[in-house]
Amino acid sequence: MSDKALPESLTLEQFESAVAELREILGQDRVYTDDINELRAYRDVYATTKDELHMPSAAIAPESVEEIQKILAVARKYVVPLWTISTGKNFAYGGPAPRKAGYVVLDLKRMNRIIEVNEKYGYAVVEPGVSYFDLYNYLQAKKSKLWIDPAAPGWGSVLGNLTEHGAGYTPYGDHFLMNCGMQVVLADGSVVETGMGSASTSNTAHLHKYGHGPAVEGLFTQSNFGIVTKIGIWLMPEPPGYRPYMVTFPKEEDLYQITEVVAPLRLNMLIPNAATTVGLIWDACQRVTKKQYYLGKGPAPPSALKKIAEDLNIGMWNFYGALYGPPPLMDNNWKILEEAFRSIPGAKFYFEGDRPDDPAWKYRAQLMQGIPNMAEFSIMNWVGSGAHIDFAPRSPATGEDAMKQFTTIRDRAHEYGFDYIGEFLVGWRELLDVFMLVFDRTDDEERQRAHECFGKLIEDHAKLGYGEYRAHLDFMDQIAATYSWNDGALWKMHHRIKDALDPQGVLSPGKMGIWPESLRK
């Protein structure tokens, strides 16, 4: 174990004592320390940096809150940094890997109970290890009329995605907004129920979002103030009708007009879900690879993109939307939507049955209906041994901002030799751009280039006033530093709360740029 990663400030002897105590709590088979056979599963296979930077010293898999409480006692005693993951599928942002080498991964995948599904009121209560597939399959088996709202990859944790402010594609796509009730274990081992659930006799824990006093759930999202062990999440009742549709647009610059058209339709709920405008390559990856069209270095040239568009009968931008509700409403809304989209020259319309052999259509239609799948991983096939980190800034939902984001990212990507693979979503009132920086993970030089490109994108967007909503491990500090209004007053407050709730700093140090006192500067 000579070059084994260890928690900072722990000697090998101390580490081994801590591990021995953890084994007493969890038994032999739920404490993992073997770098080769066990801990490789906790690597971030999509990292732009070397695996060693995020190599855990151990991983542990409790099955209950009581075990977590015992683990915390050991962590506090030895000052062991615990990096909490749910299913560990947060790929593009770090996957299961910890912020720094030597941390112990607190892997909650075995806490995977679906505690309750309430068909009448439309909610579920789940533990961290429950994936979208798990919940979907459970509901299907019960012939439930409730929909889930999955993130694009269905293996993700319902709880993990919600606490990361993740989004989906049905009208319930703002996952944190649909949270109702949370259970949190604090660093000192105390267990807190939030909201109405904090009343001892409560029967409304998952029916009403606010209890008496402050609403604290948000504190435990994108943070390291506690370990979330249970959430309530509202589920959408099956609507009386569902009609997905797709509109393709031929030119890059159409993004301007698409955004101008979509934003007011979204605000007025004529488009009631995350309206998604998908770039050409993102869509194309479901059916083709880069090599089929371009064998050179650097980004695929416009001629290749044009050929792909023709071959696959898709646009430079492809808008996916859906109508939900009773047929008279869908008929009414479609008239308005069709007229609006037709104002953009070259718009082509597709409906159910029009694209039987297009897997991109198929998985989008599924996502907007709450059916989880893994189709989006086809994007990794665009290049050989593909990996990606995601750059996800928010801007106002205007044509001008959309084009500014798109061209800024595209130009930087091209400068560094990468393709633009992106999509734009209009949320309640803002535009979310998700750019997948896809690179060959077996090519060290390319990884390094991807890393540099990503850092530049953060700088570019900070200048433009666009903040990122999520961050890969390696960029959490840099992105946090862009949220610097008034000399970083918000992070100073986060740090005061961190020190109050986790004085030893054992919970996920560095998560989103929040560090315990001992590790600040």
Add this chain to the structure above:
Amino acid sequence: MSDKALPESLTLEQFESAVAELREILGQDRVYTDDINELRAYRDVYATTKDELHMPSAAIAPESVEEIQKILAVARKYVVPLWTISTGKNFAYGGPAPRKAGYVVLDLKRMNRIIEVNEKYGYAVVEPGVSYFDLYNYLQAKKSKLWIDPAAPGWGSVLGNLTEHGAGYTPYGDHFLMNCGMQVVLADGSVVETGMGSASTSNTAHLHKYGHGPAVEGLFTQSNFGIVTKIGIWLMPEPPGYRPYMVTFPKEEDLYQITEVVAPLRLNMLIPNAATTVGLIWDACQRVTKKQYYLGKGPAPPSALKKIAEDLNIGMWNFYGALYGPPPLMDNNWKILEEAFRSIPGAKFYFEGDRPDDPAWKYRAQLMQGIPNMAEFSIMNWVGSGAHIDFAPRSPATGEDAMKQFTTIRDRAHEYGFDYIGEFLVGWRELLDVFMLVFDRTDDEERQRAHECFGKLIEDHAKLGYGEYRAHLDFMDQIAATYSWNDGALWKMHHRIKDALDPQGVLSPGKMGIWPESLRK
């Protein structure tokens, strides 16, 4: 000033020094210390206890964040408890009065700027002193197509109501849910912008709810962790159609079936706003007083209620709802709604124009359309010199729970000699019961009885599992104590956060049962 209320632990001399420093900051005319001529305005005219219990020692009215920062320096130096109010119209829950006598009221009514209204994106940014009337009038003057969502009394603060988890009657009725961006001054004077607004160059502060890292806005609602000086609030675009309606039901026990009918319609968004079932007396108060029907002691008997229902052509329960959207949607939904309500024997339907002389219809139709008014204060005329405190528990939205709440409250009210004056609202998934305990504020014995009755209601409901969402000053501790799961773990956490952010405990001590360390026995 011999029997003047002073902040606990301050001598008169210290208090006078503090006031002198405050006058240096704010001038003579924005520091109020005269009990008779100035501070009487800060009484809770609806208290069930004696005025002396909530008599402030002073009140101060800053006009800017900078002045608040200077005030905080004085408050920290002398340990002056500051009780923050916005417009001070939180009647039924304490109005402008502080939790305890001797506090200094930090009155933010002069911070009343409407900082921005964004017509395109549908939001406003306001300071604490902006009332619903102010914002409505501003929008009307600009011929805006945005609606506001007022609380029933239009003089209330937009910011104050939102931070108290208040509700309104349009589809945007969950006010805190519509919050986007917040500015908070912490006890140490540091100013924090939350969410995207914490990025120095942000252009999405009021467009997207979550920034990077934890969502902290909820921390500053129903709490005393900071002073909220600015909020963004989303405004609803005028829908393409609006049709209010009313359905009356003849019998008390109809509440069971009304709730069973309404809950799934609400969950499925066929009723998209706070569906309100109003009790007979609540509605009747718009046109009649108790004395016209009953001159005896105690609650009005069933015969009187029956006569009122006949005279006014209203039901024992009166459901107010509205259709919003394009006419085909409203037509479609109304068919479903009408059939559902008709399943309840005796249901009668009313639409625009059917009740030209009924002020209850008029103000309900206004509220559901975002037009602020003060009509609901007519309820105070039910008895002479009427005052009220409001009991507002949440339960599951079932007929059984509705009847259990209603009968429990009614029976307690009658036991203590009061009328049942209540309404039920179905929120996203829960039932909110608002019971107005109306009493004669000039009658000491009746005040005392009201006080005792209220305390009993809290006990009753805690046993039934129904928690209150809001609390009058005098009952904050008792209600907080019902949120006692796991030995009060949530309040213990609140107290740790309180001590971290406000170690001297100068901000609104005792608000919602959150006390600084020095005052936690």
